[in-house]
Amino acid sequence: MKTQIRSESYKLVTTRTNLGVAAGMVALIALAVLLHTFGLSLDRLSNVAGQRGVLIDVGVRLGTLFAALLGALAITSEFRTGTIRPTLLVTPRRTKVIAAKSICVLVAGAITGLLAAGTAAGVGSIGLAARGVTIQLTAGDITRLLLGATLAGALWAVIGLGVGAVVRAQVPTIVGLFAWVLFVENILGDVPSWQKFAPGSLGQALGGQVRDGILSSAALAAVLLIAYAALVALAGLTATVRRDVA
Amino acid sequence: MRSVDTTTDPVVVRRLTKRYGRTVAVDDVSFTLKAGTITGFLGPNGAGKSTTLRLLFGLAAPTSGSALVFGHRYAELPAPASAVGAILESGDFHPARSGRGHLRMLALAAGISWERVDEVLAQVELVPKAAARPVRTYSLGMRQRLGLAAALLGQPRLLLLDEPINGLDPTGVHWLRTALRRFAADGGTVLVASHVLAEVAQTVDRVLIINSGRLRADAPIQELADGRNLEDAYLQLIAEAAS
Numbered sequence: 001m002k003t004q005i006r007s008e009s010y011k012l013v014t015t016r017t018n019l020g021v022a023a024g025m026v027a028l029i030a031l032a033v034l035l036h037t038f039g040l041s042l043d044r045l046s047n048v049a050g051q052r053g054v055l056i057d058v059g060v061r062l063g064t065l066f067a068a069l070l071g072a073l074a075i076t077s078e079f080r081t082g083t084i085r086p087t088l089l090v091t092p093r094r095t096k097v098i099a100a101k102s103i104c105v106l107v108a109g110a111i112t113g114l115l116a117a118g119t120a121a122g123v124g125s126i127g128l129a130a131r132g133v134t135i136q137l138t139a140g141d142i143t144r145l146l147l148g149a150t151l152a153g154a155l156w157a158v159i160g161l162g163v164g165a166v167v168r169a170q171v172p173t174i175v176g177l178f179a180w181v182l183f184v185e186n187i188l189g190d191v192p193s194w195q196k197f198a199p200g201s202l203g204q205a206l207g208g209q210v211r212d213g214i215l216s217s218a219a220l221a222a223v224l225l226i227a228y229a230a231l232v233a234l235a236g237l238t239a240t241v242r243r244d245v246a
Numbered sequence: 247m248r249s250v251d252t253t254t255d256p257v258v259v260r261r262l263t264k265r266y267g268r269t270v271a272v273d274d275v276s277f278t279l280k281a282g283t284i285t286g287f288l289g290p291n292g293a294g295k296s297t298t299l300r301l302l303f304g305l306a307a308p309t310s311g312s313a314l315v316f317g318h319r320y321a322e323l324p325a326p327a328s329a330v331g332a333i334l335e336s337g338d339f340h341p342a343r344s345g346r347g348h349l350r351m352l353a354l355a356a357g358i359s360w361e362r363v364d365e366v367l368a369q370v371e372l373v374p375k376a377a378a379r380p381v382r383t384y385s386l387g388m389r390q391r392l393g394l395a396a397a398l399l400g401q402p403r404l405l406l407l408d409e410p411i412n413g414l415d416p417t418g419v420h421w422l423r424t425a426l427r428r429f430a431a432d433g434g435t436v437l438v439a440s441h442v443l444a445e446v447a448q449t450v451d452r453v454l455i456i457n458s459g460r461l462r463a464d465a466p467i468q469e470l471a472d473g474r475n476l477e478d479a480y481l482q483l484i485a486e487a488a489s
Contacts, residue, residue, distance in 0.1 A: 015340060
């Protein structure tokens with residue numbers, strides 16, 4: 001297992017894909033946060049709820065999305081380039097391969113989530129200061145955002161891996177994940193009693209978001225998101241073990 | 247590293263069948279490979295050669311029958327990389343990863359040292375400068391050499407090679423032929439699927455011919471060719487199978 005984890009983590013760092021994904025995420029978050037801090041009315045930005053809303057919404061949402069992307073790429077790029085075959089020839093026990101990948105993307109996803117929240121908080125503070133708005137968020141709020149985004153990123157990376165292992169094809173996997181996070185979860189806003197149990201909203205709850213459609217208990221949100229990630233990972237494992245590799 | 251059981255035949259395929267829906271890709275195929283031999287695996291495109299290899303590697307599960315490597319299903323081999331080396335037709339490299347990176351990633355998973363990676367790179371004559379470049383910049387011949395380096399990485403006792411000479415230059419073909427003969431002389435076993443009959447005739451001891459999923463011939467090369475050249479014997483068999 002240790003050897004497989006070494007191999008899987010080596011794969012994550014030996015192409016520039018993941019570095020590019022991270023750089024793209026940082027740029028996108030910085031742009032979104034700046035647009036919000038300069039574009040929204042001062043009424044909305046000067047209170048704690050408004051500031052929290054912007055930073056968590058952008059930081060956690062994009063952090064989890066890119067973490068999911070990283071997890072999905074870890075398996076779909078193997079199918080796209082065919083490296084899944086040499087991988088399985090060296091390690092024919094597929095459970096071991098998926099378990100090692102899960103552990104590696106869990107860590108990489110955590111880093112992605114932390115980076116996303118850190119970018120949102122940093123750029124947000126600069127933007128608000130530049131606009132002359134006093135920052136109402138406490139150190140506790142920021143810590144909660146960073147920790148929540150780290151956990152959400154870790155779990156969402158595993159979700160991305162599981163979805164990728166089931167779908168296998170890269171483009172449909174990525175389109176599916178983007179559509180879910182950016183579109184389906186938004187529509188669920190019409191039904192807040194459902195929205196709060198959606199995996200993206202659970203990530204927001206972990207980051208400390210407070211509004212309709214977000215669970216108020218971080219502990220419950222963590223338990224539910226862990227359960228989602230475990231279920232999707234199990235589906236990915238089952239699909240990998242039972243299906244032929246072309 | 248645990249070594250493989252050398253008392254059992256390296257490959258034993260028994261009544262192997264693989265269906266995809268109503269298509270039968272491999273149909274009741276049986277054969278055995280003996281240690282120290284080179285066997286050619288011939289047949290038209292889509293005959294079932296690559297599917298048979300994928301079943302041997304456990305990439306696909308047989309509908310019925312069995313394919314054993316050193317007495318085990320591939321997935322149950324104690325140290326697969328040190329038992330079996332493979333070249334698959336599809337290439338299977340990440341275009342952005344370097345050749346050396348590809349081998350290192352496999353070495354890490356197999357618990358093989360990175361010194362061994364440099365050894366096999368030298369063996370297949372991929373110079374360090376080339377090995378450091380992304381695979382997307384490689385010629386077909388360089389990809390074949392890299393594939394071969396991956397196959398040799400764990401010092402296996404059995405090589406299963408799908409079209410290993412595609413794209414190799416004459417020097418490369420000569421080198422491969424010599425290397426395979428030396429490998430077999432040392433007790434290694436080789437199965438090589440190929441369309442290049444003239445090359446096969448020069449290299450192999452035995453020939454398996456498969457067509458439409460069924461094994462049409464399993465004989466020593468002298469017996470099969472029987473005074474004719476291998477191409478005539480092959481074309482006649484395929485024609486008979488089609489009628």
